[in-house]
Amino acid sequence: MPTLGMPNRPHIDSFRRQARALQRAVRTGDPDALARLARHHRGAAPDGDNGIQLSVAQLVVAREYGFPSWPALTRYLDTVAEHGWDTGLGAAAVDDPAREFCRLACLTYSREDGPERWAGARELLARHPDLTRGSIWAAAAAARPDDVGRLLAERPRRAVERGGPFRWRPLFYLVYSRFDPAIPGEAVLATARLLLDAGADPHEGYLFDGLPSPFTLLTGVFGHGELGTRRQPSHPYWRELGRLLLDAGADPNDAQTLYNRMFSPDDSHLELLFEYGLGAGDGGPWKARIPGLATPARALRVLLRWAVVHRQPARVRLLVEHGVDFRSPFEEDGPAWSPADGRTPVELAEVNGDTEIADYLLARGAEPPGSDPVRELIAAAFRADRSTVDRIRAAHPGAVERARRDRPGLVVWAAAQAPITTVALLVELGFDVNAYGRADAPVEGDWETALHHSAGSGNVELTRRLLDLGADPDLRDRRFDATPLDWARHLHQPSTAAILEPVTAHKAAGGG
Structure with a gap:
C-alpha cells in the first residue's frame, strides 16, 4: 500500500535524495526511519553502525510510493520523462500567433480552462486567418483539413511530430480543441482521418504533471472533469470522433475518461465504450507502460462503487448488465473514496438509504447483508425513517454511540x-x-x-x-x-x- 502521493512532475533525483536521507536516518537510529523500514521491508534490519544498504533504502522509498521495486519506480519515471506534460504551460502566453492560438484553443485540464480562453482563440484566428498555413498543430486545432493535407503532403512525418506550445502531436491538438462549438463536423473528421492515415497513434496520451493516469486522445474526446461541463465540455463531435479513434484501435479502457465522466449521470460514453470492449483485455499499451494502473475489470468495479454511493441507478444497471462484479466485497483499495473496506455494493446501497439500487442488486442475485444495527441505523436515518431509527435504538442501545464513533x-x-x-x-x-x-x-x-x-x-x-x-x-x-x-x-x-x-x-x- 502506498503511504505517499506521487508529486507533480516527479524526477529521479528527488527519489535518490529521499533514499539517501532514509539511509542516513536509519544509521542514526531515527525512530521514524526505523518504522518506515519495518513497514515496507519486513525482515530488514540495520546492520550495526553500517545501517542499511542504499538498495534497501531505495526499495523502501519505491514501496512508499506504491511501486514493488526501485526498478519499477525508475521505469515509471522514464515514462514520465517521455510522456509527461506540464499543465502550467496553459497559463504561459506566447508571442507567435499560431502557438498562442493552440494554447488558447485547447483543454489543458488546469484552472485555465473555460469559455473565455476559447473566445480569445476565436478572436486571434479572426485577426490572423493564415496562422494555420505554416503550423500543422494550429491547423489541427482549427480543424482545417486543407492546410493539414497540404502540410502532410510536404512532409508526411509531421503527423507524428511534437510541436506547438505544449509539445503535443497534431491529433492531440485536434481532439482537445474547444475554441468553436459550431465548427463543421466534416472538417473535424476529415482532419482526424488525414492524421491517422499518415501514422498518428490512436493511443497517444500524456501524463499531465507527471501523474500516473494518462490523458489520452479518448480522454480529450469525451471531456468533462472536476471543473464541470461548462469549462471542460466534451468535443462537439465526441461520438463520431470517439468511434473513429476506436475503429483505429484506441483502447476503450480509458481510466481517465471513466473518472472525468463519473460526476455526471449521463452514460452515453459508457455505451459507446462497451461496444468496443470496455472492461475486457489487458489494459492496452498504457497498462504496459505503467503496470500500476488498474486492470479494466478493477476500474469498472471502482466506477460501480461511485455509482452506488452517488445514487446513479441507471449506471449501476448498465455496469451489472455488462458483467461487472456486483456480488463481491470491495477488498482492493482504489482511490481514497474507494477503500478496501470489505463492504459489498448492496451494503453500500443500503447504508446510503438507497432502496432502489439495493433492491435491484438483490433481485439480480446479490447476497443479502447480515444484520448490523449501526448500518441499519444509518440507512434508516438516510431514508429519514424516524420510526425505524427509534426501533433500532430501543433494541440496540449502543448503536448510536458506535455510529457516531465510526x-x-x-x-x-x-x-x-x-x-x-x-x-x-x-x-x-x-x-x-x-x-x-x-x-x-x-x-x-x-x-x-x-x-x-x-x-x-x-x-x-x-x-x-x-x-x-x-x-x-x-x-x-x-x-x-x-x-x-x-x-x-x-x-x-x-x-x-x-x-x-x-x-x-x-x-x-x-x-x-
Missing part, C-alpha cells in the same frame, strides 16, 4: 446526499453539525463542514437549517482555510453568501 463526519455526507430531514435527525442523534468530513464520498476525511458544502452549492434552505441547528459560520475548512462565506463567494453563490454575510465574523474572503 462515522464522525456523517453530517457532511448527509448534507450532500440526503434530505434536510436526515441532517436534522442525525444532529438530534448527537452527530456534530460542525464536524469535518467529505461531501464527495461516504468516507471519513478532515475536509470541510456541512455548512461549507451548503454554502458552496447554493442551497439556501439547507444553509438556513444548518445555522438553526448550530452550525458555526466562522469555521474554516482544512484544505483552503476558508469560511463557508468564502466558499459561497468563490463559487458564485450570492444567495447563500447573503445569508452568511450577517453572521460571519470575518467577512474578508479567504483562500477558498
